[in-house]
Amino acid sequence: MQAELLSVRDLSVSFATEGGVARVLDAVSLTLRAGEIMGLVGESGCGKTTLARSILGALPPNAQVRGTALSFAGQDLLTLDPRVVADRVRGRAITFVPQDPFSAFNPLFTVGDQVTELLRWKSPDRRPGEYFYPRARRRADRGRALAMLRAVHLADPPRLLTKYPHELSGGQRQRVMIAMALLPEPKLVIADEPTTALDVTIQAQILKLLRTLANEHGASVLFTTHDLGTAWEICDRVTVMYAGQTLETAPIEAFVRRPMVPYTRLLLESLPSRNAALQGIPGDVPSLVSPPSGCRFHPRCPQASDACRAEHPAVSEQSAGHYVRCHHPQLTAVEAAAV
Amino acid sequence: MTHGAAPILELHDVHTQFPIHNAWGRRVGWLRAVDGVSLSVARGEILGVVGESGCGKTTLGKTIAGIHRAGAGKIRFEGNEIGDLTANEGRALRRNLQYCYQDPGASLDPHWKIGRALEEPLVIHTSMSRTERHARVREVLAAVGLPEGHLDLYPHEISGGQQRRIGLARILMLRPSLVVLDEPTSGLDVSVQATVLRLFLELRERFDLTYLFISHDLGVVRLVSQRIAVMYLGKVMECGQTAQVFASPVHPYTQSLLAAVPVVGGRRVTETFLLEGEPPNPGSLPTGCRFRTRCPRAEARCATEEPALRVLADGRQAACHFAEL
Amino acid sequence: MSALRRLMRDRSAMLGLAIIVALVAVAVFATPLATFPQDVTTYHPPNRLLPPGPKFWFGTDRMGGDIYSRLLFGARITILIAVVATSVAVLIGVPVGLVAGYYTNRVSDLLMRVSDVFLAVPQIVLAIAIAQTLGPAIQNVILALSVTYWPFWARLVYAETRSLRNEVFIEAAVALGASPLRVMALHVLPSIASSVIVRTTIGMGGTILVAAALGFLGLGPPPPTPEWGRMIAESRAFLPQAWWYAAAPGIAILLVVMGFNLLGDGLRDVLDPRLRRGGDAG
Numbered sequence: 001m002q003a004e005l006l007s008v009r010d011l012s013v014s015f016a017t018e019g020g021v022a023r024v025l026d027a028v029s030l031t032l033r034a035g036e037i038m039g040l041v042g043e044s045g046c047g048k049t050t051l052a053r054s055i056l057g058a059l060p061p062n063a064q065v066r067g068t069a070l071s072f073a074g075q076d077l078l079t080l081d082p083r084v085v086a087d088r089v090r091g092r093a094i095t096f097v098p099q100d101p102f103s104a105f106n107p108l109f110t111v112g113d114q115v116t117e118l119l120r121w122k123s124p125d126r127r128p129g130e131y132f133y134p135r136a137r138r139r140a141d142r143g144r145a146l147a148m149l150r151a152v153h154l155a156d157p158p159r160l161l162t163k164y165p166h167e168l169s170g171g172q173r174q175r176v177m178i179a180m181a182l183l184p185e186p187k188l189v190i191a192d193e194p195t196t197a198l199d200v201t202i203q204a205q206i207l208k209l210l211r212t213l214a215n216e217h218g219a220s221v222l223f224t225t226h227d228l229g230t231a232w233e234i235c236d237r238v239t240v241m242y243a244g245q246t247l248e249t250a251p252i253e254a255f256v257r258r259p260m261v262p263y264t265r266l267l268l269e270s271l272p273s274r275n276a277a278l279q280g281i282p283g284d285v286p287s288l289v290s291p292p293s294g295c296r297f298h299p300r301c302p303q304a305s306d307a308c309r310a311e312h313p314a315v316s317e318q319s320a321g322h323y324v325r326c327h328h329p330q331l332t333a334v335e336a337a338a339v
Numbered sequence: 340m341t342h343g344a345a346p347i348l349e350l351h352d353v354h355t356q357f358p359i360h361n362a363w364g365r366r367v368g369w370l371r372a373v374d375g376v377s378l379s380v381a382r383g384e385i386l387g388v389v390g391e392s393g394c395g396k397t398t399l400g401k402t403i404a405g406i407h408r409a410g411a412g413k414i415r416f417e418g419n420e421i422g423d424l425t426a427n428e429g430r431a432l433r434r435n436l437q438y439c440y441q442d443p444g445a446s447l448d449p450h451w452k453i454g455r456a457l458e459e460p461l462v463i464h465t466s467m468s469r470t471e472r473h474a475r476v477r478e479v480l481a482a483v484g485l486p487e488g489h490l491d492l493y494p495h496e497i498s499g500g501q502q503r504r505i506g507l508a509r510i511l512m513l514r515p516s517l518v519v520l521d522e523p524t525s526g527l528d529v530s531v532q533a534t535v536l537r538l539f540l541e542l543r544e545r546f547d548l549t550y551l552f553i554s555h556d557l558g559v560v561r562l563v564s565q566r567i568a569v570m571y572l573g574k575v576m577e578c579g580q581t582a583q584v585f586a587s588p589v590h591p592y593t594q595s596l597l598a599a600v601p602v603v604g605g606r607r608v609t610e611t612f613l614l615e616g617e618p619p620n621p622g623s624l625p626t627g628c629r630f631r632t633r634c635p636r637a638e639a640r641c642a643t644e645e646p647a648l649r650v651l652a653d654g655r656q657a658a659c660h661f662a663e664l
Numbered sequence: 665m666s667a668l669r670r671l672m673r674d675r676s677a678m679l680g681l682a683i684i685v686a687l688v689a690v691a692v693f694a695t696p697l698a699t700f701p702q703d704v705t706t707y708h709p710p711n712r713l714l715p716p717g718p719k720f721w722f723g724t725d726r727m728g729g730d731i732y733s734r735l736l737f738g739a740r741i742t743i744l745i746a747v748v749a750t751s752v753a754v755l756i757g758v759p760v761g762l763v764a765g766y767y768t769n770r771v772s773d774l775l776m777r778v779s780d781v782f783l784a785v786p787q788i789v790l791a792i793a794i795a796q797t798l799g800p801a802i803q804n805v806i807l808a809l810s811v812t813y814w815p816f817w818a819r820l821v822y823a824e825t826r827s828l829r830n831e832v833f834i835e836a837a838v839a840l841g842a843s844p845l846r847v848m849a850l851h852v853l854p855s856i857a858s859s860v861i862v863r864t865t866i867g868m869g870g871t872i873l874v875a876a877a878l879g880f881l882g883l884g885p886p887p888p889t890p891e892w893g894r895m896i897a898e899s900r901a902f903l904p905q906a907w908w909y910a911a912a913p914g915i916a917i918l919l920v921v922m923g924f925n926l927l928g929d930g931l932r933d934v935l936d937p938r939l940r941r942g943g944d945a946g
Binding site for chain 1: 529532555561595609
């Protein structure tokens with residue numbers, strides 16, 4: 001069993017909006033082990049991006065965060081000095097691959113300028129508190145950058161560094177993003193829907209790249225997605241979320257073949273490859289300003305009971321590594337996917 | 340569902356291109372978004388048009404609908420030539436051909452009440468009296484499953500899903516026979532997709548519609564379309580019955596495309612997928628076959644001779660020198 | 665409409681509105697409100713240049729006329745010029761901007777080049793030139809102002825129409841078969857109405873200022889018309905002793921222009937971001 005790298009316990013995040021206070025995350029708990037790729041799966045409004053941002057410490061100022069613990073590599077990020085978090089954790093120990101690689105770049109500077117800027121502050125060779133950029137380190141960093149760009153299968157890295165972001169294709173930009181996320185030698189890479197904006201043939205290449213490189217560099221990956229297909233491709237374990245609550249965490253095989261929570265089963269059944277009858281999940285995603293009580297899925301759940309309305313259950317381990325937060329977990333297997 | 344022999348829509352070597360301007364506004368080339376597409380759609384069927392970004396499927400849909408003007412080629416709709424007509428001339432003939440945006444809710448004017456927006460097609464194209472218009476509006480509103488109270492609301496006062504239904508209802512006001520659906524399930528959650536698809540199928544039953552279903556999502560297209568056309572950089576690479584194409588694709592691009600789609604619980608794409616590289620710049624296409632720069636089977640012949648879309652033994656078409664069943 | 669309610673909560677906008685309402689009221693009820701209504705046309709040289717006092721609230725001018733009363737009647741002139749000139753400018757500028765923004769052909773280029781030419785010349789200089797050529801009369805002032813002011817609306821509407829053309833609902837209306845006239849009048853215009861309203865409100869303030877400038881230069885309506893700008897011009901010879909002579913019309917102009925600006929700003933805060941999103945955030 002690998003060591004525990006990230007532990008989120010009872011994290012709740014709310015935002016003050018015009019319509020009221022939106023309770024975006026409700027007592028979310030999650031653990032991530034060193035070297036694994038964990039998928040965070042959920043539909044729109046489930047809070048996966050907010051959770052990713054909370055771990056990164058990159059929430060907007062109007063967010064209210066409450067939690068028992070958010071511990072990363074043994075340190076509680078909620079209580080750590082924000083300057084230390086900004087300097088040593090964010091962008092260094094925990095890095096980020098965004099969904100839209102185009103808007104993550106500054107359009108006015110070349111790719112090379114932006115990579116240099118990153119390495120100036122976040123290079124593994126940098127001493128804490130160092131302000132100036134010594135020439136020796138600059139040279140070493142450049143070599144590091146070129147090697148990484150080659151590792152992400154980009155052609156002619158020196159020439160690529162002179163280009164502007166708009167001169168690259170979507171796939172190329174995302175590769176640069178992945179390279180930039182791995183250069184600081186992080187322990188954790190948070191990838192927020194990194195292939196949603198890409199074509200399916202490019203997606204396949206990027207997913208493969210992400211998994212290979214993460215394994216090579218010993219980094220864990222927290223991979224958020226609304227597409228179960230991409231989660232299936234590279235994740236070791238998956239956590240499914242709905243409307244700000246976590247419902248089920250399991251190794252990927254168990255998740256797909258023996259899902260226990262009704263929401264997960266319905267989600268798998270509505271995949272096009274298994275859904276000739278066109279069954280969806282009736283109802284709408286609830287408002288986060290006035291969400292349903294207890295388990296937020298209960299208005300749409302076929303197994304809902306009074307217990308579900310009363311409270312969202314604590315985590316319980318149903319079998320090895322398979323955790324659910326549900327009053328009515330089902331133990332029968334799901335039909336195999338149509339290949 | 341298919342009746343009659345004459346196809347409702349026929350495209351013959353349609354070209355649509357856009358000028359490429361440099362920083363000084365001077366035209367430096369042409370972007371051949373649709374570069375010689377020939378298709379036919381039978382009445383009552385659902386033809387899926389798939390491809391990745393830049394393949395021209397959206398431009399094709401908009402050209403058929405008259406939003407873009409075809410530079411060359413023929414478009415025959417319900418027996419009438421509509422390809423080289425101006426917007427004004429084509430308006431009457433195109434009445435039965437409607438275009439549905441990816442987000443039909445966005446096609447509603449935010450300053451107009453929904454009832455008025457629904458009546459607009461009737462006001463423009465028909466001379467129906469007010470009572471007749473109201474009756475038709477109520478009928479279609481019921482068909483998409485929405486209450487009459489919505490007629491007095493503004494679009495921002497109803498949910499996104501309901502806006503989508505209103506957008507659809509607006510298109511159906513004129514009782515079209517062919518609807519071009521442009522990425523209708525893009526951006527939708529998986530659980531909502533099924534509901535939307537079901538709505539499309541119900542409406543097709545009720546109003547006797549034919550669909551041109553444009554999408555980049557192969558799983559969805561497989562579910563609803565009877566025939567499928569695969570496009571790449573402005574041309575059709577393979578076209579045939581959906582079941583056949585998915586079961587045994589003959590064109591190397593189709594094979595790569597299908598191999599790239601993840602299947603939950605099935606083989607892992609990241610372990611088996613082989614297609615490297617990216618699509619070439621559409622402003623400067625390769626000579627010969629446009630897929631040859633990435634094709635695993637490319638040979639010398641592919642660089643000199645562009646393969647035509649030829650018919651194979653089982654009725655489907657493929658544009659490849661080596662396509663065999 | 666909640667937009668109206670939000671406007672009512674904006675204190676400075678309400679102050680602006682109050683000033684404008686006061687202006688209109690003063691203009692309409694000038695006759696009963698004035699202490700010496702006849703002073704608009706008659707002269708009393710013995711009373712000339714008296715400081716403000718219980719009889720003549722704002723003092724008297726060089727011809728002995730009561731400044732307070734003349735000011736009230738001057739409000740009519742001010743409103744007339746502002747409303748008519750602005751209306752004509754809007755009626756010319758908005759359609760020009762719509763057509764130029766909707767189409768992308770030579771006509772649209774031509775229209776915008778014409779408005780560019782007008783905009784290149786400082787408005788005041790152009791207005792002076794026109795008014796000078798035609799002679800001092802109220803209709804010439806209005807003409808000069810309209811002719812120089814329409815390009816501002818044309819440019820605003822042009823920019824908004826251009827960006828609106830790419831909106832899905834406009835493209836959808838065109839795809840539906842709506843004629844260009846229909847799209848422009850029924851779809852584009854309501855969407856840009858809020859910008860036009862804001863610009864018009866602020867524009868009125870600007871018009872008044874330029875009209876006063878023209879009057880100051882002697883190009884406005886001829887004496888004895890109590891036009892505010894002319895009153896200030898007349899006062900120059902008697903400053904700084906007869907300070908009330910310039911102060912009264914000056915402060916009046918200041919208040920009125922400020923009123924329009926405040927209201928316009930309030931309208932912009934209320935109308936622009938909301939209407940862009942199509943109403944209250946859901």
